[in-house]
Amino acid sequence: MKKGSISLNRFMFVVVLAGFLVLSACSSNSSNSGNSGGNEAETPGANTAQNNSEALQVIESENAVKDGKYDPPITLTTVRTQENTVKFTDGDSIQNNVWTRAYEEEYGIKVKTLWAVDSSQIDQKMNLTIASGDIPDFFRVNATQFKQLAEAGMLADLSEVYNEYASERVKSLLTEEGTMALDSATIDGKLMAIPFTNPSREGSQMVFIRTDWLDALKLPEPKTMDDLMKISEAFSTQDPDHNGKQDTFGLAVDKDFMLLNGFFNSFHAYPDIVVKDSDGNLTFGATRSEMKSALAKLNEMFKSKQIDPEFGAKDITKVFEMIANGKIGMMYYAYYAGLYPLQAAKDKDPSMEWKAFPIMSVDGNPAKSQVSLGVNSYWVVKKEVEHPEAILKMLDFWVKTFYENTSDEIYQKFNTAPEDGNQVWLLNNMAAYKAFKNIEESLRIINALETNETSKLTPEDKGVYEKILKFQSGDLTNWSWNLIFSKGQALSVSNYYRTNNLYMNDEFSTSPLESIVQNAPALSKLQAETFTKIILGLSPIEEFDTFVKRWLELGGNEILADVNEWYKTKK
Incomplete structure (x- = not known):
């Protein structure tokens, strides 16, 4: 079971910046804005659009989407934390791993990580990066840093890119709890970031x-x-x-x-x-x-x-x-x-x-659980990047691989459950969390426990299902999984809140x-x-x-x- 972080005190503790920041940015090569060279010459109208970055983005993005894969590949720079729960094997690294290889193989997107540091160092480094004005092509920031970058005119307007190129699965994920997440990323009517959503409602007390x-x-x-x-x-x-x-x-x-x-x-x-x-x-x-x-x-x-x-x-x-x-x-x-x-x-x-x-x-009025915005942080794109739609391709890959996959082989390749000691899924370069992922997982598991039909279970579902069976056979080390996922237990309470919309936003x-x-x-x-x-x-x-x-x-x-x-x- 994986979950997003639960936002605690958005209103009163928003000044504690480090609590929200997990990725940050700096770039020593900002002129390389995401195109490896040949694509621009092949784009109709590119010469007349050179001084209009928004028009250039739209024209080139349309060309890229027709093929589904950038050819020649593009390179996007980023920065990130180095997760201590990820173990590199077989020569893999932060630069070259199952996620980066998949981006390149499927979409022609090369991700170059300029640096990766422990999360305790991110806040200081990010503030220095913003002050320098030298940022990578895409990266993740907290709400305050997002506002600073937007006000400084350093970010790409993603409005048209999102409307035209975000897949239905991506749009569904980002709006599962309503439009507030996207609204929070919108400044003066322009979508200036992609919100990193997290399951605030599912985490209600x-x-x-x-x-x-x-x-x-x-x-x-x-x-x-x-x-x-x-x-x-x-x-x-x-x-x-x-x-x-x-x-x-x-x-x-x-x-x-x-x-x-x-x-x-x-x-x-x-x-x-x-x-x-x-x-x-x-x-x-x-x-x-x-x-x-x-x-x-x-x-x-x-x-x-x-x-x-x-x-x-x-x-x-x-x-x-x-x-x-x-x-x-x-x-x-x-x-x-x-x-x-x-x-x-x-x-x-x-x-x-x-x-x-x-x-x-x-009293006689229903009790409603308070819920925060449901946004952990924000994915932003540098203004000069020629292919801002590329981050939506990577986000689409995340959704179908992390949430929709039913293949055990793919699950082991990209996810690797935390209990196995290697959280490979944390190597993704673009992600957001579904609002009710664990509730939906619980409903599938309850059905499987009642019917013995497991064909609709995802690999992660099967792992929890098997733990509950072990508990039912007397293994108390798996007691917690039963308390969380079984019928009438904790996630059933969460589903009761969801079904009856018992939330105070x-x-x-x-x-x-x-x-x-x-x-x-x-x-x-x-x-x-x-x-x-x-x-x-x-x-x-x-x-x-x-x-x-x-x-x-x-x-x-x-x-x-x-x-x-x-x-x-x-x-």
Whole structure:
């Protein structure tokens, strides 16, 4: 199972640039803009279009697409990270591997990697590259860098190229969650990048509950938020592990509140995203009254010892250790919790059982999971590149090879599952992630488990299917795959959200505004400190109103004015 990265706090933490950057760029040969030489002379009208780069791109692109393969081949330069999970064998390298050979064999595209560095070095190198103005033909950047390059006039307009040359499979992938991803890559009506989409909806939080503790306390599975709160209290006070001590907690809480989005969403509170208010204006979710109600409930739970009193000093890894040690019985997390941290907990205590449930509403209105834009970063093309459509060819190859392939041979050649220790799929030079890939995989696997018909399974599907069969035969090391993919388990909850469209979108879908960059750090710190003090009881719940006032005074008013001005132009 492979997944895209899950965007955490687009609005408040957008200034932390390194968290988003995985590829960057620099070029020592920018004059070689992607054509090896002979193609230009064969292109009708090329001489009269030499001083019109947009016309030249369209004319040459049409010629290239007719043949399906560039002849003679073109060369595109790029830069990237060097993934430490990729092992080169048989003389392969970052310059010459199964992906680069496939691009050349199928499309006549030679990819030349100018440099590849560890991800920890990318941010500094990319900023220097942008400052130098010397960039490669195509590369991947974060939202801030995308905006900088576009404003500097260094990027190609991909509008016509995308409309004419993007395959249906590529367009389907990029618009699976709607048009917001493409909208975020559009500046002044021009598509200036191809968004690297990731599955934000599929990664919505759900609530995982220890069902062996439910059985021990003779409690039914929850159907309402009241049921859930009674379970949390029982897990904290009724000795569910029968060790004679009151040393367990109902709800997992970490110092950064990464494990609480689902809880907040149950109260119709949406921290760290921008939502519409009752008047249709954009506002920040963490400052709404619903957040105050959620914090009041958390303070109540803290007072009744349902939350670890030391949560304010524990990051998510420390909380996961407590779960593995059998100290917490309920956790909000994404569908892949089975792999981490719950498989480690199961390994330590084989009697432990968990089950995933949808988030539950505090009232009669449906609970909706907050979702971010669903864009990890952006693929950009240098303005002077003669064949910008080439990146769409490579993206099409990615989709059909990574998602549509049913051949075991091709799977082993290009993908190589992570459990085999060599993530060859990371060598691709152009990619984006499907929004609901794992949900769809789960549905196919469920059908195969029910019918014993495996002909529609992809090679990756078959790998998960076989793991579940091993679990069903008693192999607990594969317990997590069953928790994730089987009927009624985690991805079934994700599919319930999808089927019923139970999402609250982040309405802010553009590159960061200057007011956000300037004010976000202070506002983020204020929010974290205030929420922690309220939950711990160090500040009364009324402090939330003071927080909102200070948030607005310390830059929030400026941010909201800018965000709403942007929203008017978007509409």
